[in-house]
Amino acid sequence: MSQTVDRALSILPLLAEGPADLGQVADRLGVHKSTALRLLRTLHGHGLVYRQADQRYRLGARLFALAQEAMENLDIREIAHPHLVRLNESCGHTVHLAVYEEHEVLYIDKVESRYPVRMYSRIGKPVAITVAAVAKLLLADLSDTERRALAEQLDYPLYTARSTPNAAAFLRELDKVREQGWATDLGGHEESINCVAAPIRGADGRVAAAMSVSAPNVVVTADELLTLLPQVRRTADAISGEYSGRTPVKETPA
Structure with missing residues (x-):
């Protein structure tokens, strides 16, 4: 489980560099595309990443809202x-x-x-x-x-x-x-x-x-x-x- 969490969190700094497609995420993590897709779907479900119309992923609005809330507190x-x-x-x-x-x-x-x-x-x-x-x-x-x-x-x-x-x-x-x-x-x-x-x-x-x-x-x-x-x-x-x-x-x- 800890490895899964680690991989999921590793996606966030990657997307902070700019939108990336499934293949790029998989390559960066060193995993199969199916594994990368599963992680992205989980993050997407929590609003932490967003899938664009061109099928690339970027950081989601929920992540920024959480960051702002954390800073305010x-x-x-x-x-x-x-x-x-x-x-x-x-x-x-x-x-x-x-x-x-x-x-x-x-x-x-x-x-x-x-x-x-x-x-x-x-x-x-x-x-x-x-x-x-x-x-x-x-x-x-x-x-x-x-x-x-x-x-x-x-x-x-x-x-x-x-x-x-x-x-x-x-x-x-x-x-x-x-x-x-x-x-x-x-x-x-x-x-x-x-x-x-x-x-x-x-x-x-x-x-x-x-x-x-x-x-x-x-x-x-x-x-x-x-x-x-x-x-x-x-x-x-x-x-x-x-x-x-x-x-x-x-x-x-x-």
């Missing part, structure tokens, strides 16, 4: 949290997870620093959108038109001497972040707080969330915090792999 916070905890245990600093919703960037998870000096940030609270590293990553992924329109609408409070002063500077920063694939806030919101961040991507390659590590100068310097960037990016990549389905979750033996 994915909880990125639930997936990311164990990874954030492990990163926090490794480096000791505050770790945040943020998303972009309704023209705001919001923290949706936070793991506190082990050090006595704590950051004033709360889950559900909007971040300082023009300076926060997580915001830069989320907004850099917008289209050029969306980025420009948003940049022109924002206010640019000068929290510190390093704050982003205007829309032109903000757009330049977003272009830089988009190109390099990571972001920083080095005293832009609070003089004494530095932050490095990396993007979390979904199955479509778009940035679905952003995560960061933040620490005050009294605990670690900006240069020292930047040495954690590779670890932050690896953590973000691990979350991306799990969230997008590219990395199967290992099952715990019973």
